[in-house]
Amino acid sequence: MVTYILQRLGLALVTIWAISVVSFVIIQLPPGDFVDTYITNLAASGSAVRAEEAQALREQYGLDKPIWVQYWKWISRVATGDFGMSMEWGRPVIEVIGDRLWLTIVISFAAILITWGxxxxxxxxxxxxxxxxxxxxxxFVGFVGLAVPNFLLALIIMYFGFKLFDLNIGGLFSAEYQIAPWSAGKVWDMMKHLPLPAMILALAGTAQLIRIMRANLLDELRRPYVTTARARGLPEWRVILKYPVRAALNPFASTIGYLLPFVVSGSIVVSLVLSLPTVGPLLLRSLVAQDMFLAGTIVLLLGILTVIGTFLSDLILMWIDPRIRSGMHG
Amino acid sequence: MADPILSVRGLETFFHGDEGIVRAVDGASFDLFPGRTLGIVGESGCGKSVTARSILRIVERPGRVENGSVLLRRADGSTVDLVKLDASSREMREVRGGEIGYVFQEPMSSLSAYHTIGNQLMEAIRLHRTVTKAEARDRAIELLRMVGIPRPEQRVDSYSFELSGGLRQRVMIALSLAAEPRILIADEPTTALDVTTQAQILELIRRIQEERNLAVVLITHDMGVIAEMADAVAVMYLGKVVETGPVDAIFHAPKHPYTQSLLRSIPSVLAQPLSRLATITGSIPHPFARPAGCPFHPRCPSFMPGTCDTGAPGLTRLAPDHEARCFLYDQPRETSA
Structure with missing residues (x-):
């Protein structure tokens, strides 16, 4: 069993490395670099950048070096916890991302719990x-829910919330806590704001999950062990909850790892509409601005979280599925 | 002979589908006596298993028990008609497992892979008896020992997939006997097992039957198993019991042409090498295209045109305990309403 866990851990590290390469390459793929975008933006607002100045900027960020040198410089600093400077914000990436990563995780988990519930x-x-x-x-309702875009739902709810109850639904914090440091009051304030956005985000996955659960369970309900349980004299609800539902839930454990990136990427537009302080909108902006250290860091962090999630779901599967455990003994 | 412990009379179970009604069990009648084995035999799809499930009222939708009665004589002498009970009522659930144990065909998939054997055994024990967990566990180990599972103290914590097919079927038998029922329905208990294991499982059932004076319903398509195990036989064809009788009469003086054909089609080790096996001509009709009259007439060697394809024969008593459903013994009644 220990071998199995170590093996998984090793694979996870290799995967994280691969993700770092891929995320670095991906953000390099669009033509031009940050300086080009910067110059274009400045030109649009009427001021020009001299060629020497652009060159100086490129040298400062190492953009004139070959890509593997850039990657090496980036990754060796990342390993020490220094994710570099955000070019667009002029501040360390860590600071720009700040609480957003944790808020993203909190809101994603709330959404996932609601979806499952x-x-x-x-x-x-x-x-x-x-x-x-x-x-x-x-x-029927499920398919309608699947077809309606989330952001539309968010807009409708915001509209009615404002119109009928005079509520401002956007954001995760009240105005007085917006930039305040963390405190019990701020956490409580967040808890009060959390349900609605979490709900809106949850509805996307709900319809799909209903279908999956229904299909899984329909498969299991026809298995002989269900009839056996019934023939033992168990009440029907116990037959169903103890045996086929247990079996039908098993596949869900293996999807835990993918839920986080799924919610994050699926929620960018909703987060924009609801002005949620998650990493989604930040990722979008950084990609548009070719702010590569920021974008790379976000993609990398999401990737790492996915790998951690997958590792956890492996452990959970091992814990709940006796067949996997027994496979490891022999 | 003593009174029957279970009397099935005119049992009808239909499946209501979009394309029509399938009469899976179409008037099955038989009696079961304590300490005796009734063999129910017939080809696949003749309604053997549905009959057994109808008795326990665990026929799955869209199937429904439509008619007939299943009279169970309880230990206190009172009689209850299981067909009249609500399938999900407490009374019916107490019969399942408590009065009638059920062993299924597939030991591979009849046990949950997510729960230990002990967990499922203790559940069955505690469902019908008020005992503590520790007592239930001891009892579970005892049951495993009774069905001949080596090292039951360790096996009780294993999962079904860690056992061989034969051991699993032994666990299934232990499970069905957990609450000490007086009737055991074994639905093709040996079909999925190899021949040596088959013999062991049958021997086990017979031993337990003797120890507990158990009434056994043995469902099979294997005439060899019937010959070895059964005291009485009910032969089913397309949902109908076409012949019932003591095992000797069925094997040595079968009356119904279907029974005769079934017996002819048993492969024999004494047969001429490379000779063709006798088969029953034709195949089982599609459930929606049931032949009119006697359902066996298109395949019957004794088919009497004008008689067998117009009316359905009734059960004719040929001896005190031997009946057959055939016009060879039953004069067609002209206009029966």
Whole structure:
């Protein structure tokens, strides 16, 4: 078992390295570099940049060196925790990202919990009562939910919240806590703001998850072990919750790792609309501005979080699936 | 002979699909006696398993028990008609496992892979008896020992996939007997096992039957298993019991042409090498295209045109405990309403 965990850990490190290369290459792919974009922006606002000045900027950031040199300089500093300067913001990347990473994780987890809380019971119900009226209604609502873009939903809710209740739904904090340092009051303020954006983000995955849970469970419900449990005299709800639902939930453990990037990339537009302080909008801006240290850091961090998530789901699977555990003994 | 512990009368279980109704069990009747084995035999799809599941009221939708009665005589002498009970009622659940144990065909997939054997055994024990966890665990180990599982103290914590097919089927038998039922329904218990293991499992069932005076319903398509195990036989074809009788009568003086054909198609080690196996001509009709009259008439060697394809024969008593459903023994009644 220890060998297995070490092996997984080793693979995780290799994967993280690969992600760092890929994320660095990807942000280098668009034509031009940060200085070009900077010059274009300045030109658009009427001022020009002299060629020597541009050259000086390039040298300062190492943009004139070959790409592997740039990568090496970047990654060796990253290894020591220095993610470089954001060119656009003129501040260290760490500072720019700041709390956003943790807020992203908090809001993503809230969204995932809500998704599961809604989708799993409905999926179970839909499978157990397949083709019932309620199953059709859930399916219909689910597909509508799947088809409506999240940001539209966010806009509608904001509109009605403002119109009917005079609420300003955007953001995660009230005005007085916006830039205040962390305190119990600020956390509480965030908790109060969290449910609605989390809910809106959650609805995207809900319809899909209902379908997956329903399909998984329908497969399991036809297995002989369900009939065996029934023939033992177990009440129907215990038959279903203890055996097929248990089996149908198993695949979900393996998806935990992918949930975070899924929510983050799926939530960029919603985050913009709701002005949520997550990394999504920041990533978008940094990509547009070719702020490569910032974009690279965000992509890298998301990648690392995914790898950690996958590693965790491997451990969870090992914990909940006796077949995997037994495979490791022999 | 004593009173039957289980009497099935005119049982009908239909499946309501979009394309029509499948009469999976279409008037099955038989009796089961304590300490005896009733073999239910027939080709695949003849309604053997559905009959067994109908008794326990665990037929899956869209199947439904439509008619007939399943009279269970309880230990206290009272009788209850299982068909009249609500399938999910407490009373019915107490019958499942408590009065009637059920062993399924596939030991591979009939146990949960996510729970230990002990977990499932203790669940079955505690469902029907008020015992502590520790007592249930001791009892589970005892059951495993009874069905001949080596080192039961360790096996109780293993998972089903860690056991061989034969051991799993032994676990299934232990599981079905956990609450000491008086009836055991074994639905093709040896089909998925190799021949040596088959013999061991059958021997185990017979031993337990003797120890506990268990009434056994043995469902199989294997005439050899019937010959070895059964006291009485019910032969089913397309949802109907076409012949019932003591095992000797069925094997030595079969009356129904279907029973006769089934017996002819048993491969024999004494047969001429490379000779063709006898088969029953034709194949089982599609459930939606049931032949009119006697359902066996298109394949029947004794087909009587004008008789067998117009009316359905009734059960005719040929001896006190031997009945057959065939016009060879039953004069067609003219206009029966």
């Amino acid at each position: 809604i989708a799993l019971p409905i999926g179970i119900y839909s499978a157990v009562r397949q083709y019932s009226v309620a199953d059709y209604i859930f399916t």
